[in-house]
């Protein structure tokens with residue numbers, strides 16, 4: 413037979429002693445069951461030795477040698493709904509409790525998660541309590557969606573907790589640091605020795621509030637929620653049907669009552685309202701500034717649009733005026749024919765140099781036409797009628813020439829016609845045609861109007877001025893010859 417080591421012997425002795433003390437003092441660790449009832453019933457009841465996490469409030473803890481917390485209340489109910497008497501085996505750590513469970517020194521632990529490792533030495537009841545796990549960080553840290561966002565941060569986890577197995581399996585790259593319990597993990601985060609801690613929401617809040625760790629906040633959800641069960645050693649797994657039956661008898665009201673009793677969680681706000689107010693104020697002012705600026709710009713745009721329209725109108729008027737001025741500069745106001753200025757610029761001044769025969773200036777004929785005895789018309793009918801006669805003569809002249817011919821009023825009662833691509837005899841024919849038209853035209857006061865013509869053909873390399881002078885000489889000749897006729901030079 414194997415000899416017991418000193419440590420094993422001390423443990424067994426301690427356990428036996430504690431069981432004895434507990435049997436005397438309490439029916440079970442919960443304060444909710446009267447001692448008298450515990451003593452009376454314990455004779456016919458199955459005694460089950462159990463271990464708890466001595467430092468995991470509000471789930472469970474050992475305070476002054478007594479079991480307290482959520483699991484304590486559930487065991488109290490199970491005492492009522494089963495024939496079990498639960499006797500606490502006090503321990504100083506969760507690890508020690510697990511060791512005793514493995515050895516069989518404890519037969520049951522009242523609240524824990526089922527994990528593959530624990531399956532090796534424990535059998536589990538139905539789930540009777542659920543609780544989320546949360547990530548805890550300093551308030552200065554950003555909120556985290558979950559384990560995925562932990563990145564390079566150092567994650568603190570209590571050793572032997574189910575989450576250690578979970579992280580190793582699903583997030584093996586996360587840097588972890590194992591702590592003795594949840595409190596140590598939270599303190600490490602508070603001291604900056606770890607970045608994030610993961611633990612049960614109930615217990616985390618309890619620690620934060622009890623120890624006033626105000627620099628901490630719940631930064632996100634951490635992994636799957638705890639699904640808490642009662643664990644019994646494999647040797648005692650035949651107890652599970654009765655345990656499950658007992659759990660099933662716990663009413664909804666009783667569940668809620670326990671939950672309310674231990675659920676003192678207040679949500680830790682991490683909203684810096686002064687910063688929010690500053691940001692909102694700055695944003696509001698910026699929006700107001702934008703609105704003001706938009707209003708100013710739209711007002712200015714309307715103003716600009718009105719000014720632009722006025723400017724466009726003025727520009728249009730100016731263009732019209734300019735075009736009027738151009739017209740006036742080039743045309744005779746009475747007859748609306750080109751004036752002497754235009755004729756000089758276009759034909760005389762530009763042609764000061766000898767002209768080379770080109771397809772453009774080939775066969776240019778000049779005709780100078782002068783109304784006969786116009787002074788007599790003025791004298792007889794008045795100057796106004798004289799003006800009207802001038803206008804009518806201009807109309808006859810303009811109607812008689814081709815489009816490409818240019819007709820100008822040279823001055824007084826004298827007109828010039830520039831005919832392009834016209835030989836001398838063609839120009840003579842034109843003069844005759846004009847003479848005929850004048851004959852048949854009905855002038856004011858039935859005045860008989862005749863004209864004399866001088867014709868000259870622009871010679872090779874002849875300046876137009878010279879040609880003009882020859883035409884003028886030919887006109888003089890026509891006048892001298894009795895008027896109402898044409899002469900060519």
Ligand SMILES: Nc1nc2c(ncn2[C@@H]2O[C@H](COP(=O)(O)OP(=O)(O)OP(=O)(O)O)[C@@H](O)[C@H]2O)c(=O)[nH]1
Nearest residue numbers: 782783784785786787788790795796798799824825
């Ligand atoms: N009504 C009017 N008369 C004008 C205008 N310009 C010139 N005259 C007149 O035209 C007349 C020209 O007279 P003259 O130079 O003697 O020539 P004419 O009487 O036509 O005689 P011949 O040319 O020799 O046949 C003058 O009496 C001018 O006053 C004008 O714009 N309107």
